Amino acid sequence: MMTWDEAQSYCKKTYTDLAIVRNLVESINIGKIIPKLSYAWIGLHRDWSWSDQSKSAFRYWLSGKPDNRYNTCVSMSNYYGKWEDYPCETQLPFSCYSVKKQKVVSIRLNPKEQNMDLTSHAVQEAILQQIKTELRKKGMSDDVNLRWKKQPDGKVFHKE
Known part of the structure; x- marks a missing residue:
């Protein structure tokens, strides 16, 4: 359980970054690993850009969201992997990703x-x-x- 900024810092040190969600399958798969009846941070934040600066137009908001009530970051529910804007200072579980590096050697x-x-x-x-x-x-x-x-x-x- 960490704030969005703490989770991002942890992910950058330990893996690559907070989870980036590029499509419905990824959103659902990440949703499946989130604790039951909970939310978890993903890498989308305040200005609706991905924390690793990658590009993805995919969005999967809960109905009526984002409502921009807070200086917000984005969390994902374990129910269908849908997203909600949440106060960045809230402590939530989070999901990191890492990049598999591939090298071709002759x-x-x-x-x-x-x-x-x-x-x-x-x-x-x-x-x-x-x-x-x-x-x-x-x-x-x-x-x-x-x-x-x-x-x-x-x-x-x-x-x-």
């Missing part, structure tokens, strides 16, 4: 065995496991996912 393989079938799923998985093992030895965390990226032709590897 590698060059020189197989010791020239007849190795690099199209084999088992061979590709074995190589990926070896790469994961080496990266973990160098400090990569366990929550990182590695996978092969297929080219437009459906292949992972190409001969040079």
